[in-house]
Amino acid sequence: MSVTPAPDETPVGLEPSSGSVASPARFSVWALAALPEVVPGDDLGALVGDAIERDGGLEAGDVVVVTSKIVSKAEGRVRAAADREAAITEETVRPVASRSSDHGVLRIVENRLGLVMAAAGVDASNTPEGTVLLLPEDPDASARAIRAALVRRFGVEVGVVVSDTIGRPWREGQTDIAIGVAGVRVVHDLRGTTDTHGREIRVTQSAVVDEIAGATELVRGKATARPLAIVRGLGRFVTPDDGPGARALVRPAEDDLFRTGSEESYEEGYADGYERGVTEAFDSERDDDDTPVTESY
């Protein structure tokens, strides 16, 4: 392998250990063995650390990806399934779109974390019968706490990502994204660098942590109890500081071209247009009625 980082991609933060990585431009991803069921009050930093120790430990520059599910379970973010709709409402900051189906009404909303998700991220898969799980209270804080525990225990600087599964407009299938981040650059900002033809790259910011989370989904498998994965070889994205967290990836609704669903936007426009149409029509009727009077002046 003759691949080396280009000068404009100078690594920041830590170099990965060269132990199992042939080059900075190569990385590997694996899932750790299944964990026992996580219960409220579990010390997640210790649990994750134990699992990693059984797997052979960490190297500097590793990124540990933890599914939001076990974070929520440790935090006791569980509700009775009967309270699912109330839980969704509780998590909702702003409705975005909705669709009726055989299973009821699917609500796509912006939740407390700024994430636009179906059912606000409230989920029933891989949870005990009769319960649903809310997203973690503050996944960035959870990532920071787990990171601190891992750095303390293994004595190397690593990054931590809390991942969740999300649908997208326009494309079938779901992907995993980062909803909590500590110590990993959230975007790789290429703006201002030059391309292979010496021209400035104007817009590209790669959502590095989302791509890392997505990669771990490939080894994890939703149907199994493997909530932990390690990504080794991307140390150039690991930073000494915890950084701004996944919250920095949230685009403010007012900047978004798709802040509400097409149907919802149409209906809002229809109501406003209707009101305006009625008002103007009556105004013009009145003007017509007034016309002779005006002329009689």
Add this chain to the structure above:
Amino acid sequence: MSVTPAPDETPVGLEPSSGSVASPARFSVWALAALPEVVPGDDLGALVGDAIERDGGLEAGDVVVVTSKIVSKAEGRVRAAADREAAITEETVRPVASRSSDHGVLRIVENRLGLVMAAAGVDASNTPEGTVLLLPEDPDASARAIRAALVRRFGVEVGVVVSDTIGRPWREGQTDIAIGVAGVRVVHDLRGTTDTHGREIRVTQSAVVDEIAGATELVRGKATARPLAIVRGLGRFVTPDDGPGARALVRPAEDDLFRTGSEESYEEGYADGYERGVTEAFDSERDDDDTPVTESY
């Protein structure tokens, strides 16, 4: 590593060679060394094969990811930069949203390939000065052709993905997705399988090929001339047949809750509502006018 695939994740297609992969639940990703500039008429299958041979060849179950950029270049999908707007229009099937900025009007459209993208995917980065590049004519066909060449040359069954970079609603940063696929399962359908609590998983379909494309973006780097990456260890997603291609990931617009931008939907609703309001107002005026006449019957 004690991780093995769960029974409900029985691999289909090829097993990865165990040469460099400790377990089916581990994979690695690397970029190949830079290619010389690709020009119209280049035999991409041969070029990609040469680069792979220099890198050490392929193993059964490998996925080769090729950026759309070099596919477009080989196909001569180049236009003068002055014709950029015409090129976007040419590629557009349906306008979706638009936004004005200092750089002009950004058009988000559904293009010929069913992809909803800014500027229909017409791009000026990493192209010769004064030119823009359109997306490949048929990226699924390109993936199939490259796959056939690689299988012939290396004598192993592998998958091929053609990747491109795309923005998303609601989240900052871009990720790479698959716009052409041959021989890789596009989604990992978990519907009907059971979760860790024995309950049926109802909705999850993982967009496997998008996650694979995104993973390779992490090693490639936009600013460099490394358009090729290999993913080794995900042979369970490689299929004997070419399969339906990336086209299968396109959700039909009529099924999409965000088929047009919020502003565009609002304006459409406003126009319809206005017309209705005016009509009803005049109708009710007429009804009022008619009232005495009606009573005089």
